[in-house]
Amino acid sequence: xSKQPNSSRENLLDTAEHLFTSRGYTAVTLKDIAKALGIxxxxxxxxxxxxxxxxxxxxxxxxxxHRRTMLKKLMAEAKPDLESCLRQVVIWLIKQPPLNxxxxxxxxxxxxxxxxxxxxxxxxxxxxxxxxxDLFAKYRHDLQDSLQEExxxxxxxxxxSIESLYAVKRYGFKSDEELVAQLIxxxxxxxxxx
Amino acid sequence: xSKQPNSSRENLLDTAEHLFTSRGYTAVTLKDIAKALGIxxxxxxxxxxxxxxxxxxxxxxxxxxHRRTMLKKLMAEAKPDLESCLRQVVIWLIKQPPLNxxxxxxxxxxxxxxxxxxxxxxxxxxxxxxxxxDLFAKYRHDLQDSLQEExxxxxxxxxxSIESLYAVKRYGFKSDEELVAQLIxxxxxxxxxx
DNA sequence: ATTATCTATAGATCTATAGATAATGC
DNA sequence: ATTATCTATAGATCTATAGATAATGC
Numbered sequence: 001x002s003k004q005p006n007s008s009r010e011n012l013l014d015t016a017e018h019l020f021t022s023r024g025y026t027a028v029t030l031k032d033i034a035k036a037l038g039i040x041x042x043x044x045x046x047x048x049x050x051x052x053x054x055x056x057x058x059x060x061x062x063x064x065x066h067r068r069t070m071l072k073k074l075m076a077e078a079k080p081d082l083e084s085c086l087r088q089v090v091i092w093l094i095k096q097p098p099l100n101x102x103x104x105x106x107x108x109x110x111x112x113x114x115x116x117x118x119x120x121x122x123x124x125x126x127x128x129x130x131x132x133x134d135l136f137a138k139y140r141h142d143l144q145d146s147l148q149e150e151x152x153x154x155x156x157x158x159x160x161s162i163e164s165l166y167a168v169k170r171y172g173f174k175s176d177e178e179l180v181a182q183l184i185x186x187x188x189x190x191x192x193x194x
Numbered sequence: 195x196s197k198q199p200n201s202s203r204e205n206l207l208d209t210a211e212h213l214f215t216s217r218g219y220t221a222v223t224l225k226d227i228a229k230a231l232g233i234x235x236x237x238x239x240x241x242x243x244x245x246x247x248x249x250x251x252x253x254x255x256x257x258x259x260h261r262r263t264m265l266k267k268l269m270a271e272a273k274p275d276l277e278s279c280l281r282q283v284v285i286w287l288i289k290q291p292p293l294n295x296x297x298x299x300x301x302x303x304x305x306x307x308x309x310x311x312x313x314x315x316x317x318x319x320x321x322x323x324x325x326x327x328d329l330f331a332k333y334r335h336d337l338q339d340s341l342q343e344e345x346x347x348x349x350x351x352x353x354x355s356i357e358s359l360y361a362v363k364r365y366g367f368k369s370d371e372e373l374v375a376q377l378i379x380x381x382x383x384x385x386x387x388x
Numbered sequence: 389a390t391t392a393t394c395t396a397t398a399g400a401t402c403t404a405t406a407g408a409t410a411a412t413g414c
Numbered sequence: 415a416t417t418a419t420c421t422a423t424a425g426a427t428c429t430a431t432a433g434a435t436a437a438t439g440c
Contacts, residue, residue, distance in 0.1 A: 008392080024301045026221045029428065042430080043393050051430065102357055103297040107218045136385075143385055146376070153362060153376060154385055160358035163296055164350035172347075182340070182347060190384025191330075191337050191348055202418080223402065236404080237419050245404065 009047050012037060016059040021097040025056055025108035057116050060104075061123055067099070068127035075135055082139040083184060089132070090162060090180045098166045101128055101159075132159055158187055203241050206231060210253040215291040219250055219302035251310050254298075255317055261293070262321035269329055276333040277378060283326070284356060284374045292360045295322055295353075326353055352381055 015036045019028045030052055034041040048055040071089060078088040101124050109117040129152075136143070136158075137151035147154050165179050172179070209230045213222045224246055228235040242249040268282040295318050303311040323346075330337070330345035330352075341348050359373050366373070 022300055023304065024218065024221070024297070027218075027301050027305060030430090031428075039392090040394060041428085042395080045430070046392060049430095052428090098296065098300070100294075100296055100300070102292065102294055102360065103218070103301065105361075106216055106292070106294070107221050107297065107301070110217065111221060142387060144383065144387055146379065147385055150376070153366075154380065156358035156362055157355045157377065157380060160361075161351045161355040163357065164354035166296065167299075167354075168347060168350055182344070183351065185340065186348065186351060186384075187380075188384050188386045189338065190380075190382050191341055192382045193336060193338055194388070224404090225402075233418090234420060235402085236421080239404070240418060243404095246402090 012044070012047055013059055013062055016055055017063050018097060020056055020059050021063060021099060024103060025111050030055075053112055053116065056108075057112070057120065060120055063099075064120075064123040064127035067096075068131060071127075071131040075131065082135070082142055083188060085135055085139075086158070086184050086188075087180060089135075090165075090183060091176065093162055094165050094169070094176055094180060098163060099128060100163065129155065129159065161187060206238070206241055207253055207256055210249055211257050212291060214250055214253050215257060215293060218297060219305050224249075247306055247310065250302075251306070251314065254314055257293075258314075258317040258321035261290075262325060265321075265325040269325070276329070276336055277382060279329055279333075280352070280378050280382075281374060283329075284359075284377065285370065287356055288359050288363070288370055288374060292357060293322060294357065323349065323353065355381060 012033075016028075016033050019033055019036065029041075030044055031041045033055075034044055044055070045051070048058070070092060074088040074092055075085045078084045104124065105121060109120060112120070133151045133155040135151075136147075136154050140148045140151060143154065161183065165183060168174075168179060169176070174182075206227075210222075210227050213227055213230065223235075224238055225235045227249075228238055238249070239245070242252070264286060265283060268286055269279045272278045272282040298318065299315060303314060306314070327345045327349040330341075330348050334342045334345060337348070355377065359377060362368075362373060363370075368376075
């Protein structure tokens with residue numbers, strides 16, 4: 001049996017992931033991460049000799065790849081209709097740390113080297129956005145005529161509307177399942193009386 | 195005639211507003227702001243002797259109050275129906291620097307003193323959120339039954355879905371007006387064929 | 389011997405302060 | 415005299431490096 005796979009390094013990435021995704025690149029210091037791990041700041045360089053930027057890039061890419069895997073898996077396992085797939089996706093997303101792609105692109109990526117920034121931006125698209133876009137493309141015949149050729153538009157709107165659930169969760173009193181059901185009904189059926 | 199009202203200070207706030215709202219509190223340094231103004235970093239302390247936090251708070255509060263004033267004005271001047279009000283609101287919002295309240299709450303406010311953070315969080319609600327919530331409350335009889343007592347939910351979803359337009363604008367080829375119309379139709383009518 | 393930490397510290401950057409200087413208004 | 419800038423710099427914080435130390439595995 002191979003030795004157990006770098007659980008220490010994975011643990012480090014888990015902690016960094018939580019901090020970086022919720023507070024962003026510049027707002028999180030290496031000392032914050034070390035403190036959360038119960039070690040000293042300099043010790044991080046044993047696992048990531050290339051420093052903060054490299055740690056951030058690896059953390060975010062791992063996070064995004066995991067997201068893509070999970071989204072694809074959830075959609076494959078759900079009942080094969082649009083609403084069921086969306087429900088599974090949102091129930092999972094709402095339990096994750098909020099990704100906030102807009103924040104990353106506007107606030108975090110400009111602090112990185114252009115190459116790394118481009119790499120992450122591409123992964124945001126491929127792992128965060130494309131799976132949802134593909135889902136709406138697959139079920140485009142269920143959509144209104146004006147949306148049939150716009151899976152990116154409806155996908156983007158849907159994803160960003162999920163962000164509001166994090167805020168509602170803080171103030172509201174409903175269960176996750178209720179919120180998810182309400183959001184999906186809203187997006188699919190519309191707000192207006194019919 | 196009173197002397198012309200501190201145009202220099204207002205100019206400073208305009209520049210700070212642009213930087214702080216797009217990149218966030220920690221990612222923007224005083225040097226960045228000074229550079230954008232063509233002055234030296236230390237010179238900022240003439241206008242804001244209390245330093246960066248105070249400058250940030252004043253910038254954001256001014257931004258939010260302006261937002262509230264404009265939202266109220268746009269809704270008062272629009273044709274008195276839900277769709278017209280929403281259209282005016284979104285056409286204006288999409289031309290503003292993206293507010294990204296979620297980023298502010300998660301990433302920026304924790305860096306401030308608790309009092310200042312609470313003050314800004316309250317202003318985000320009162321100036322960014324409440325006007326839209328009030329609009330949906332006013333026209334609740336146009337909404338589906340399940341949404342009639344949930345103006346905050348539909349308001350939050352609507353606001354966060356606007357965020358996706360900033361991304362779509364970057365990649366897409368449509369005019370602002372087309373995007374706005376498409377978004378409003380989607381939220382009001384829903385995605386599904388009927 | 390290897391792995392994972394530590395202490396100590398250099399160098400860079402950031403906020404903030406002190407005091408000088410130039411331009412403007414009475 | 416007031417207003418708005420400047421230079422110079424202190425003090426804090428952050429990233430990163432160097433070398434020591436402790437624990438583990440053969």
